[in-house]
Amino acid sequence: MRAIRMLLVSALVMAPLVGHADEKDVARLTQLLEKSQTITARFSQLTLDASGTSLQETQGQMSVKRPGLFYWHTDAPQEQVVVSDGKMVTLWDPDLEQATVKKLDARLNQTPALLLSGDVSKISESFDITSKEQGNVMDFTLKPKTKDTLFDSLRVSFRGGLINDMQLIDSVGQRTNILFNGVKANEAIPASQFQFKVPEGADVIQE
Template identity: 75%
Template sequence: MRLIRLLLATALTFSVVPAHADSKDVARLTQLLENSKTLSARFSQLSLDGSGTQLQETAGDMILQRPGQFYWHTDAPQEQLMVSDGKKVSLWDPDLQQVTIKNLDQRLTQTPALLLSGDVSKIGQSFDITAKEAGGVIDFVLKPKTKDSLFDSLRLSFRNGLINDMQLIDSVGQRTNILFTGVKANETVAANKFQFQVPKGADVIQE
């Protein structure tokens, strides 16, 4: 649930310490991301506070498609669904029978899901990026160049060319770790997967 809230939340403000990016690291990350026009996977998510105490653990399924379309479903008992058609994002909370709809913020620093599904051709303009490789695993650490970002740092890890896991750290040291399993790239996705139909009787909040 926290990841969905994070993806949809208002940006936090904090100080960013810039890193020195290597243009080769930027180019490599861009290529890895752009190689996957669609992605589907099972995910497990763990949220920890600044001291390392577990706050929440959830799991679910995600499907992504460029440009900017995604389907992110968290399993019960904390079920939620976030769907983007590339222009609007809908967050459905079945427990509250409520859907929140807002414009998709295209800035990569505002919506981490866009790093996997959006236009990353100019990712080096938004982040300082450094990489470390060991065997078939390559880790990229991204630090936003602006202060109006949702996260202080983001790590993306790829195994054999596919996304394996990611970690977001916010301004107070809270961490969100997401592990992807059963990752499949460039498979055909039905167009209606990214179209959310408001359930009958649901409360609708437009932001």
């Protein structure tokens, strides 16, 4: 699923403090994720190949709510919508008038959107985690424990306790940088945000 796969600072006076994959790193990340039961934000996403050449640049809007609910809308001209109701994931491609629907399985549980909306108690089951602290910025590097994943490495950064950016690196060195703007946490989000109604006449692919 293309949209999920792509699903994703100023000078600081303190020197980096590098941690190891221990319980402290897991506890820090868990605490920061649990702090925001809902998140809404704009995002800017840049995908680069292994040489650093820009492949694609997009913007959009996202919303997440624990447990397992997310909405990821990439703006036109490359518009796509990805919605999870906690059980199923729908990818809507308006250009093709096509919806792809699949079960929210273990592989998708390791995507960035579900890191923000999923069950934080299970993070350490899926990832090896290390952390780095610089002033009010906390960086975490997550490496999947299994090989059947959508990325080889994920870095997630928090500024002032709120999600700030992510970087994904896949097996061929392709990087996807996702910067979040206007982040709002713990505000009410309508349940309808996470329910996608396929337009009449559209093609539906069940996977």
